[in-house]
Amino acid sequence: MRKQIVAGNWKMNNDLEASKFLVKKIIKKLKNNSLQNTRVIVAPTFVSLEKVVKKAKKTTIEVAAQNMHQAKSGAFTGEISAEMLKSVGVNMVILGHSERREYFCETDETLAEKVSTALKNNMEIIFCFGEVLEDRKSKNHFKVVESQVKNGLFHLEASAWGNIILAYEPVWAIGTGETASPEQAQEMHAFIRKIVADKYNKEVADNVSILYGGSVKPSNAKEIFSKEDVDGGLIGGAALNADDFIELVKSF
Ligand code: PEP
Numbered sequence: 001m002r003k004q005i006v007a008g009n010w011k012m013n014n015d016l017e018a019s020k021f022l023v024k025k026i027i028k029k030l031k032n033n034s035l036q037n038t039r040v041i042v043a044p045t046f047v048s049l050e051k052v053v054k055k056a057k058k059t060t061i062e063v064a065a066q067n068m069h070q071a072k073s074g075a076f077t078g079e080i081s082a083e084m085l086k087s088v089g090v091n092m093v094i095l096g097h098s099e100r101r102e103y104f105c106e107t108d109e110t111l112a113e114k115v116s117t118a119l120k121n122n123m124e125i126i127f128c129f130g131e132v133l134e135d136r137k138s139k140n141h142f143k144v145v146e147s148q149v150k151n152g153l154f155h156l157e158a159s160a161w162g163n164i165i166l167a168y169e170p171v172w173a174i175g176t177g178e179t180a181s182p183e184q185a186q187e188m189h190a191f192i193r194k195i196v197a198d199k200y201n202k203e204v205a206d207n208v209s210i211l212y213g214g215s216v217k218p219s220n221a222k223e224i225f226s227k228e229d230v231d232g233g234l235i236g237g238a239a240l241n242a243d244d245f246i247e248l249v250k251s252f
Contacts, residue, residue, distance in 0.1 A: 001037070002206070002207050002208065002209045002231055003037055003038065003039050003209055003231070004037055004038045004039070004209075004225070004231055004232045004252050005038070005039045005040075005041065005165060005209050005211055005231060005232035005233075006038065006039075006040055006041070006232050006233055006235065006245070006248050006249045006251075007039075007040075007041035007042070007043065007064065007094075007126060007165075007167075007211065007232070007233070007234050007235065007239075008041065008042045008043065008235050008239025008240075008245055009043045009066060009094060009097070009213075009234055009235065009236050009239060010022075010042065010043055010044050010045065010066075010239060010240060011045075011066070011099070011236060012045060013045075013240055014044060014045070014048065014240070015047075015048075016047060016048050016051060019044045019045070019048035019051065019052055020048070020051055020052065020055060022042075022240070022242060023042060023044075023052045023055045023056060023061065024055060025242035026040070026042065026061065026242050026245060026246065027055065027056065027059050027061060029242055029243075029246045030059070030060070030061070030246065030249070033249075033250070035060065035249065037252075038232070038249060038252060039060075039062060039232075040060060040061050040062065040249055041061070041062045041063070041064050041092065041126075042056070042061060042062075042063055042064070042239070043063070043064040043065065043066050043094055044063070044066075045066065046065065046066075046080055049063065049065060049085070049088050049090050050088040050089070053088060053089040053090060054089075057089075062091075062092060063089070063090055063092070064090065064092035064093055064094055064124075064126060065080070065085050065090050065092070065093045065094065066093075066094050066097070067080070067093065067094065067095070067097075067100055068080055068081060068082050068084075068085055068093050068095075068114060068117070068118065069081055069114070069117075070110065070113040070114045070116075070117045071117075072117075081117075082117050082118055082120070082121035082123060083121065085123070086121055086123070090123075091122070091123055091124060092123060092124040092125070092126065093114075093118050093123055093124075093125055093126070094125075094126045094128065094167075094234075095111055095114050095115060095118065095125055095126070095127050095128070095152075096111045096114075096127050096128040096129055096148070096152060097128045097169075098128065098130060098169060098171045098174060099174075102171075108147070108148060108151030108152055109151070111127075111151075111152045112151060112152050112153070112155055115127065115152060115153060115156070116155070116156075118163075119156070119160050119163055122163075123163070124163045124164075124165065125163060125164055125165065126165045126166075126167050126211070126234065127152060127153060127164060127165065127166055127167065128167040128169050128213070128234065129145055129148035129149055129152065129166075129167075129168065129169070130145065130148075130168055130169040130170045130171050130174075130213075130214070131144040131145055131170055131171065131172075132144075132171045132172060133171070133172035136170065136172065141170075141188070142188075142191055145168065145188060145191070145192065146191075146195055149166070149192060149195060149196075150195070150199075154199055158200045158201065158204050161196075161200065161204045161207070161208055162207070164208060165208070165209045165210075165211065166192060166208055166209070166210045166211065167210075167211040167212075167213050167234040168185070168188050168189060168192060168210060168211070168212055168213070169212070169213035169214050169234060170184075170188075170214050172214075173213075173214025173215050174213065174214050174215070174236065175215070175236055175237060176214075176215060177215050178214075178215060179214055179215045179216065179220050179224070180212070180214055180224075182223045182224045182226070182227050182230075183227075185212045185224055185227060185230055186227035186228065186229055186230060189210045189212070189227070189229035189230050190228070190229045192210055192229075193205045193206075193208070193210065193229055196208060209231040209232065210229060210230065210231050211230075211231060211232045211233050211234045212224055212225075212230050212232075212233050212234070213233055213234035213235065213236070215237070216233040216235050216238060216248065217237075217238045217244065217248075218238070218244050218247040218248060218251070221233065221247070221248045221251035222251045225251050225252050226252075232252075233248060235248060
């Protein structure tokens with residue numbers, strides 16, 4: 001049975017002290033909750049990763065990086081490699097976030113390389129994709145999502161999919177307050193599961209968690225997470241507030 005997941009992407013928010021404070025608060029609030037089937041993940045900035053990993057040790061909270069470079073090492077000023085993340089205890093990375101695609105020109109090709117590098121380093125990947133508003137208006141959203149998933153991930157063997165978490169994030173819903181309706185999310189998630197099943201098999205498709213991201217908050221999470229093919233959320237804004245984040249974790 002696939003796990004439910006709530007992952008908080010802190011983006012470029014929280015300095016070291018604020019990161020430690022936030023994760024401590026989350027740990028405290030989750031202490032008396034036995035979340036048998038829900039994984040809770042936080043993704044702080046690079047500078048806070050090591051300390052957040054330390055705080056989260058011996059808890060059920062997992063820590064992800066927000067990005068990484070595809071090369072092993074070298075002249076890539078400002079970049080961080082998979083090995084470097086592993087060296088501070090980080091075993092998971094978010095790849096393909098729409099902000100990375102848009103502001104840092106990450107392409108499907110680069111992302112496919114990053115995916116391969118992360119897997120080579122035994123890292124788990126939260127792979128993001130999603131259409132912009134024009135794609136949806138022109139009814140191209142299925143095509144766009146299909147090509148992002150294919151180009152980023154379909155070079156993988158079926159066995160690699162145990163380390164993949166998918167995150168459908170319609171760009172028009174990220175940080176805008178506008179959420180895809182539960183029906184729109186379900187429709188896309190079912191479509192994604194179908195293209196994975198067609199490429200690989202039903203088992204791979206049934207086992208991969210597909211998160212929804214885009215203005216998820218305590219007031220709308222329950223309804224979105226209740227959909228059959230929605231296995232949780234990748235959360236931006238609401239992940240910066242411990243109370244809201246915990247409410248989301250309890251929204252299944
Ligand atoms: C995100 O950036 O992954 C995201 C879903 O942001 P928000 O929840 O703020 O829309």
